[in-house]
């Protein structure tokens with residue numbers, strides 16, 4: 001069996017996952033790289049690119065909610081449990097595949113999937129063991145969170161939770177950078193790209209409730225002890241930004257080691273700029 005490459009696109013609802021998938025697929029196609037788009041969101045409707053594999057062909061959220069009298073979150077979990085019971089459907093849809101292609105998995109945004117329900121680890125293990133997938137996860141949070149530090153740190157904790165749960169190479173992304181880049185200096189932004197825990201303490205100290213301070217201090221300790229979260233910046237409408245993120249994904253997947261050199265000189269330039277922030 002050939003070694004295959006897959007990217008899981010994860011993150012809370014509305015953070016820009018589907019838009020990022022479309023931008024990535026558009027860039028891959030323009031670069032003449034083979035790719036497949038897999039929609040794993042049973043509630044997703046509008047796509048710029050028609051999915052090659054769509055969970056809705058197996059089960060739809062509306063049907064589950066109606067038949068099992070569940071709300072949207074319970075319905076989504078039931079859909080994923082059904083998918084795990086019917087992985088032979090996914091196997092058939094994914095087919096044998098070819099070594100060159102990058103399979104992009106667009107995942108739903110319900111936070112339960114990244115915190116306490118083991119459906120994604122089960123799915124990743126299946127893809128690794130039955131399809132020899134090399135996998136990488138990308139976890140998006142909205143860059144607009146940086147104007148509300150508590151939200152930004154809550155997003156950082158959810159990214160950490162996904163990293164710990166999935167145990168696969170992982171990149172974190174601040175999406176929709178075009179919405180904040182005029183409001184925040186590059187210097188200030190650096191404190192969010194590599195989370196500076198003092199950002200949270202500065203805010204918490206303005207609060208008079210001592211218990212609230214202590215809670216924030218513990219959150220800071222947790223992030224500092226883990227010390228593995230940093231972010232790449234994404235502006236989905238900017239091809240250079242998408243190219244820079246793709247080069248990190250390729251590194252995580254060790255894609256280039258299996259292929260002819262692909263990176264152009266100007267991609268290197270973009271990536272250096274990205275590193276400098």
Ligand SMILES: Nc1nc2c(ncn2[C@@H]2O[C@H](COP(=O)(O)OP(=O)(O)OP(=O)(O)O)[C@@H](O)[C@H]2O)c(=O)[nH]1
Nearest residue numbers: 012013014015016017018019109176177235236237
């Ligand atoms: N300005 C700006 N808007 C964006 C960007 N990326 C996504 N959006 C917008 O954000 C909204 C949500 O984007 P989606 O791609 O649907 O987000 P999602 O994470 O797939 O959403 P769910 O499937 O509901 O979890 C849409 O209105 C997008 O047009 C970006 O880079 N810049």
